Amino acid sequence: MAVPGVAAPTRAEVLHLYRSLLRVARQFCDYNIREYTKRRTIDGFRENKMLNDPSQLAAAFSDGKAQLEVAKRQAIVYSLYAPKDIGNFWLLPAS
DSSP states (O other): OOOTTOOOOOHHHHHHHHHHHHHHHTTOSSHHHHHHHHHHHHHHHHHTTTOOOHHHHHHHHHHHHHHHHHHHHHHHHHHHSSOSSOSGGGGSOOO
8 A cells, every 4th residue: 555655766766775785885894794784785675676565665765775874884883993914823934
């Protein structure tokens, strides 16, 4: 049941959100978090692929925008506390 006044996002807006989420995922230094974010983005969009109701589309889109903001903040926080030198212990001579 469609609610009057609720505008469904356009295809271009949805694609922009999808690309933005994947772009933010690339900013994570840690492989596991980067891959989790990419996987969660892809799975979330596949899950909502068949939505037709404008109110459900608008709700899913606003949830996606909120997740984008969270991912942006988390990418900044993770970059602040990321290890500066990863893997140097492999370069030490064996004793």
